[in-house]
Amino acid sequence: MYYNNDTLIYLNGKFVKANEASTDLYSQTLHYGYGVFEGVRAYATEDGTRVFKSQEHYERLKKSAELIQIPFHYDVQELVDATYMLLKKNYLSDAYVRPLVFCDPNMSLTGPNNVSIMICAWEWGAYLGDKQLRLTVSSFCRPHPRSIKIEAKVCGHYVNSILATNEAKDKGYDEALLLDSDGFLAEGPGANLFFEKDGALFTPQLGNILPGITRATVLELAEEHGIEVKQGLFEPKELFAADSAFYCGTAAEVIGIASVDETVFPKAWKDSLGKKLQDTYSKKVRENSTTATTLSTTLS
Template identity: 50%
Template sequence: MQYYNQNTLVYLNDEFVKANQAGVDLFGQSLHYGYGAFEGLRAYNTHNGTRIFKAEAHFERLRKSCEALRLPYTWDNRTLIEKTYELLEANNLRAAYIRPLVFSGSNMHLTSSDQANIMIAAWEWGPYLGQNLLRVNISSIERPNAKSFPIEAKASGQYINSILATSDAQRHGFDEALLLDQEGFVAQASSENIFIEKDFKIFTPPLENVFPGITRQTVINICKELGFDIIEKKLTVQDIYTADSAFLSGTAAEIIGIKQVDHVTYKEEWEHSIGASIQRKYKNLVLEQENYEVII
């Protein structure tokens, strides 16, 4: 897809500039080594106007990611949020995906950078994985070891792992991949967290080896609000195969159900699952629709 045209503006180091004129530092560590941090946010066209869902939480996580990577973070988050709303208005966007990126200055050494830049872009983007139920495979590619990398950081270079896993899944006819950790437990999808339903309870892996998704936490909060049991525990591949249903969560993907994992097709109709109720509640939440109906 085309993410920008000749009129699209991005926010770059305190200025709004045309995307096709922003330029790239060919000697930056971000380009050569993947040394950078990014975020993903969504703006929704609500009855209260354009609203960015959990903007404060996302920009705070960006700050913490930079801190974990020892990238300078000199910006005020409140100002960045204001500039993001200005960016949406400048590009005439009411609903959009938003991508802030912190990238380093010129440095060919394998040392922490003392310079950093920030770019914020936005474009119209539907649910990242579409709206149909997913076919997922268990990947042969593992989730990075928590002792070798700050996996709680949304770091650019780490997503090579995700690209390889997703590309391999699609080559084998699947939509997305599930990654195991170094102990063989299910961690997460390439860029989403996983939840399964079993015996009217919801289970999800603990944070030990998974990314601390903001949407993941939102799902946990929704479960508690709706009175569903939500349990964090290590999940085996067999747990995934024998679940009643399953779904993924993420800012880009939102909430999306899984139809099949490897050779196993879930028998429970998605529309009748707890996950579908959570999906409806999440949609009402991001659209700021207070009068919602949840059908079990």
């Protein structure tokens, strides 16, 4: 359950009870998926709650809205502050935070009219669990970048993710791997892909995937470790010949991939570059941060 009778959400500048908040059934977002959202994680650190990469997430929310012509009237720092306040009011520390920008009633295919924002949060463990994943290559491809704004986190795009995940689970796998419309490796339904070969990492280039904030963090951490990362267009056969692989995303964090269809990666996860980055990532998200201290003391 994501909320109970006491849960508060942030709605258009106010904190209101989740079970008393309502939205209009003629919302353009509900009918057409015309809205944008984010997935953010907060972590308990020694200095209090820290919302990891909060600025980056709200900047991406703003960019997603602008890319699909939804006016974004909100100040990024105010949304960051509201998130800390929301967590505090709900006594949450290790939590998943979901901001959503949604559109008011409008049944036409133009617009939008007015826009609303809500932020909610709940406790959520590792999204894909902590065991290495068994993937299958999906029969669904990622949407063509000329059909939609692939770099925006748009509500409606997630029908593609749901179809791919359901298909993978129906076939007995943990998760799907989607190719782009040209047959190159793209990403998971909610995570970016990396694979390791001969001591280097490889990841699909931006253009046909969501520019993941965790992907960017992993690139930074790889650089700190002196690991070479190549970004490009890669074919599935290159993944099948890899030593190891992993997914990364805010909800999934860094999670090893054991196999893709019949191919089992030969390198033990504990010896892989992914494991090294998984350990560093989980340290990094719980690092002390001056921002967290400042905010948690000012928002009382």
